[in-house]
Amino acid sequence: MSDDPRSESQPASEPSGADRAAERASTSGSLGCQPSLEELYRYMDGFLDDGRRERIRSHLEACGGCDELYHFHTGLRHLVGRRCQADLPPDLPQRVFKAITDLR
Amino acid sequence: MADQATFVEDTEPFMRSLYSTAVRLTGNRTDAEDLVQETYLRAYRSYGSFQAGTNLRAWLFRILTNAHINRYRAKKRRPDETELDDIEDLYLYRRLRDETRYGQSAEDQLMELFSEAEVVSAVEALPDAYRMAVLLADVEGFSYKEIAEILEIPVGTVMSRLHRGRKALQKELYEFAEARGLVSAPSD
Ligand SMILES: [Zn+2]
Numbered sequence: 001m002s003d004d005p006r007s008e009s010q011p012a013s014e015p016s017g018a019d020r021a022a023e024r025a026s027t028s029g030s031l032g033c034q035p036s037l038e039e040l041y042r043y044m045d046g047f048l049d050d051g052r053r054e055r056i057r058s059h060l061e062a063c064g065g066c067d068e069l070y071h072f073h074t075g076l077r078h079l080v081g082r083r084c085q086a087d088l089p090p091d092l093p094q095r096v097f098k099a100i101t102d103l104r
Numbered sequence: 105m106a107d108q109a110t111f112v113e114d115t116e117p118f119m120r121s122l123y124s125t126a127v128r129l130t131g132n133r134t135d136a137e138d139l140v141q142e143t144y145l146r147a148y149r150s151y152g153s154f155q156a157g158t159n160l161r162a163w164l165f166r167i168l169t170n171a172h173i174n175r176y177r178a179k180k181r182r183p184d185e186t187e188l189d190d191i192e193d194l195y196l197y198r199r200l201r202d203e204t205r206y207g208q209s210a211e212d213q214l215m216e217l218f219s220e221a222e223v224v225s226a227v228e229a230l231p232d233a234y235r236m237a238v239l240l241a242d243v244e245g246f247s248y249k250e251i252a253e254i255l256e257i258p259v260g261t262v263m264s265r266l267h268r269g270r271k272a273l274q275k276e277l278y279e280f281a282e283a284r285g286l287v288s289a290p291s292d
Contacts, residue, residue, distance in 0.1 A: 099144075
């Protein structure tokens with residue numbers, strides 16, 4: 001697992017503009033793309049003050065690479081959210097509340 | 105102060121999401137039903153100490169996660185705080201980029217690529233502390249501040265568990281995709 005050699009190397013394809021943007025975004029570098037992944041998460045999760053949120057929003061509008069990265073992560077969040085729902089057994093509320101009224 | 109007389113009507117709307125979380129925490133429906141049952145009994149007993157008008161949903165989730173942690177400790181199945189390996193930030197993104205089709209949203213592509221069983225088993229593979237943070241944020245939509253209150257940990261810890269938990273989940277998902285031959289192994 002952790003000694004998987006693939007985790008050390010990058011795919012051999014040509015780096016695209018989005019890749020370079022992602023590279024900078026992932027290392028919170030100083031060249032153009034400011035948001036780190038952590039900051040994109042905070043933006044996605046609604047945990048930034050108004051000023052910072054606005055700066056990220058306008059950066060995403062202007063930068064295709066960061067915007068694509070951002071949509072990928074919101075897509076993942078929704079994937080987890082939708083796939084992890086479980087249907088409530090129809091008789092569970094009745095059983096739970098019966099146990100409680102039995103206490104009274 | 106909340107009134108026990110209105111407990112049922114106040115808390116019933118939250119049972120479905122509590123149960124969903126319980127299923128993903130325990131990994132099976134029988135234990136999840138027991139956990140929900142225990143959560144409601146505990147909540148009922150201490151309902152008098154709940155401040156009416158404050159966040160009832162978060163309060164119920166705090167009881168649920170506490171009950172789960174206590175059961176877990178009692179069973180001593182796994183250490184409480186398993187650490188996750190360091191994983192690169194854009195693990196899944198980099199590996200899926202070249203496989204994805206244009207003109208389709210990232211969410212639709214991901215939904216097509218990963219079945220419910222795969223997403224669920226990736227979530228269930230996460231160590232408890234990380235799984236709870238991911239479930240509360242990504243499934244239940246709680247804010248960092250609410251998650252901090254539910255799990256009784258600092259907001260900074262919430263963020264690092266979420267960040268590491270999400271990355272570990274992505275690595276797990278990628279391994280499923282690769283095992284099914286849905287993506288080609290990197291050619292290097
Ligand atoms: Zn950018």
